Amino acid sequence: MRYRTIFSLILAMVMMGTSRGEEPVQPPNIILMMADDLGWGDLKSFRPESPIHTPHLDEMAASGITFDRFYAAAPVCSPTRGSCLTGRHPFRYGIYFANTGQLKTEELTLAELLQKQGYKTGHFGKWHLGTLTTTEKDANRGGPKSTEVYSPPWENGFDTCFSTESKVPTWDPMRKPKTGPTKIGWDSLGADEEDAPYGTYYWNERGEKVTDNLDGDDSRVLMDRAVPFVKQAAGEKKPFFAVIWFHTPHLPVVAGPKYAKMYSQYDLHERNYYGCVTAMDDQIGRLRKTLADAGVTDNTMLWFCSDNGPEGNAKSPGSAGDFRGRKRSLYEGGVRVPGILQWPSQVKPGRVTSFPAVTSDYLPTILDTLSVQYAGARPLDGISLLPVLQGTQSERTEPIGFQSRNQVAWTTNRYKLFSGNGGKTLELYDLLNDPSEQNDLSSSHPEIVARLWDEFRQWQSSCQESDQGSDY
Template sequence: MHLQVYRAIAIAVISAVFAAPAALGQNSKPNIIFIVADDLGYGNLTSYNNKSQIPTPNIDRLGTEGIRYTSFYAGNTVCAPSRCALLTGKHMGHAYIRGNTRLPIRPQDSTLAQLLQQNGYVTGMFGKWGLGEAGTTGSPEIKGFDEFYGYLNQGHAHDYYTNYLFEVKNGKISRIPHDTTIYTHDAIMEHALSFIKKNKDKPFFLFLPVTIPHAELDPPAKDMQPFLNADGSSRFPPETPYLQNGGTYRSQKNPHAAFAAMITKLDNNVGEVEALIKELGLDDNTYIFFTSDNGPHKEGGADPAYFNSNGPLRGIKRDLYEGGIRVPMLVRAPGKVPAGRVSDQQWAFWDILPTFTDITHSHTLAGIDGVSFKQSLTGDTQIAKHDYFYWQFNEGYLQEAVLKGEWKLIRFKYKGQPEKFELYDLGTDIGEKKNLALVNPAKVKELSILMKKAKMPAENKEFDWSGTEK
């Protein structure tokens, strides 16, 4: 064989050998889809509550084909601070945003999306942001998102038939008109599915903080129809019509039926995401996470008691009882997350950042509160864990909670009144029915010390609660 032919063959072989690891390395970066429901209760999924009246087979399947966590916690009991904890890896003792607000996160508040973006990920967010308006330091294109479509703040997100939304393209954010006859959630889902199709050949991070099943309870007629009888009455009687009367949300004759329609729509959407991932051949390299930003709401005619939305838990949104902060978490990733497991390990939103950077081999952040639970996902023995968890919230009065093992202490402080403590053993009392503060003062003292240790003074005066303490 001619010498030049040998040389050509040798060069081709060497090129293939050196090219293969690079290609393998690129393809081995897993895609991540992180779906966050808005105000979905722990008991609104049939896999968490056998008394649920609304089947959720697609969401439940994420857990049966992956792992379902039963002791997973939101960052807070309302949306903006919960999202801050999720994206910055800091709990409420250290996070900048500690309450529902329209303040932006700061330039120094690095986010999970920025870290993944720096590692070559295409990043997209579709739904509700809540951490900064356009033109501020917290605008989504500044905080790591290549694409965005949806609402910038939680107040605007109450209107599902708004005449405008926001969009990020090519590094710029724009206010764009929206057809008021189109349910915004449907448009948000269309953009999310399009993002997956467009980026199927690249590693991508899809953050999908949808706006349902929050109020307003006004889904499209086609979604309501399966939950109404032939005469237009609800299949979930008795119904108490919700009347707007100048309030935030639209009137709804059948709020129970509307809520059922929203849960079903959300479940169908998750099924669409699962089906698309399989259709595109991405199934074996994609993590799908599903959770909620806090507990169930009681707004706009919503009736969490009727649907047993918090399951065995006490409390709803705006409470630091378990019903306000314990949320579903299901994770599916064939070949990466062994199927059919249920875990009672305790994790929280501030653990998402280090877990995702661990999964993707991305640079992580120092000085955060989160711990990676990647080993828990893969089925390996999880060594790293939390010594304790901490939350704080103030709307009218101060609430603080610390959880250490199965012991949970909640502190209540109204302005001008003495502080009050409630102590619960979640191992024997998940419903927080028996306050043990008076019979176990030693545990109250121990956890009170931890509560003080867990927090730093709020940097922004909007979250300075020193007046409440007096």
């Protein structure tokens, strides 16, 4: 506790200025980057044998701290996204799965809380926490037939938006081939090739459909909006909060000619998957250069993770490493994802931690950094990671709970309780000694199973009470 107090005091002194006449330094800028369906094993900084070139993410990892036990709050996208902004498990507010529910007005988002602290806020990329229009057909659910799930980012605390409801192709995001299969992806279309509208659109903070600068790499398209936002805020010396949620490498994967050529020895699916990830990495490099040119790198918390494990099966190009399961599974491969933080003023480079962290930890960590109290008495599921960043905490004392359809899991610092059938049968794994979940210990440690199941059921009941509106 003493070291944490010292850390907080130093941070406060940096933010306020340490002597009379010294210009106060603004609070840290915050950027939450997230890939879509990127596997734990897709980055060389986590699995060196990965075939994908990601030099900028590798450099970011070397410049900050790498979490090798970083968890998405869910094995699919929408619930995880909710956890990033609320610090709460998505079952507390009805986002049980992808394309289910919407971010409720009563929920407190990071964007709303940071607006009150004087931050400029921006959302760029995939939203997937509600629809963005009630007037025309858009994406999966948008339009007049689903007005009850309308909940765009600009009504949840974001000043500037360049957002889609859901997925788009990772190259030429408004286009798809006029004929032929389109689920997995395709080689990029030429300018004169016949096409059809993909059907998912970008919208701005005024609720207007964006129609310009939408050709080419989708990661570049959205970074073309994020970079000016960062430059303007930095130029005005305003703290900023940017959420940059890439569509890459969610299906359909399409890589531009330059990027596909880098992986020409691979089949269509692989070269487009690998190529679009490298294209995304280039844009992350562009963002990092923007921060450096603006002189705000040191005072910016730059986070990166994925929203869940990789799509498909073991033959698909995305890699979960040696972990069991993939997207939609609560085994490790479905929820353990790459996690990186670069924050030069507070985090020494080259650190690696095995501390279990989860996307729900963003909100309490950021509020703790700013010495801001969370409003209200509603339960949070995340914890502050500041003690981990300062090196004074190495074990997680608050378990991480997971729910997804009939699957449930309860992960402690060492053990994981798992059920694929709503608790009818239970499996127990020692993640410190068996991270691949190959050896079920439930029969040899029934006392641990009973204790963890009781803890999980209490937490599940709390989520159910929240979902019924008791927090509001």
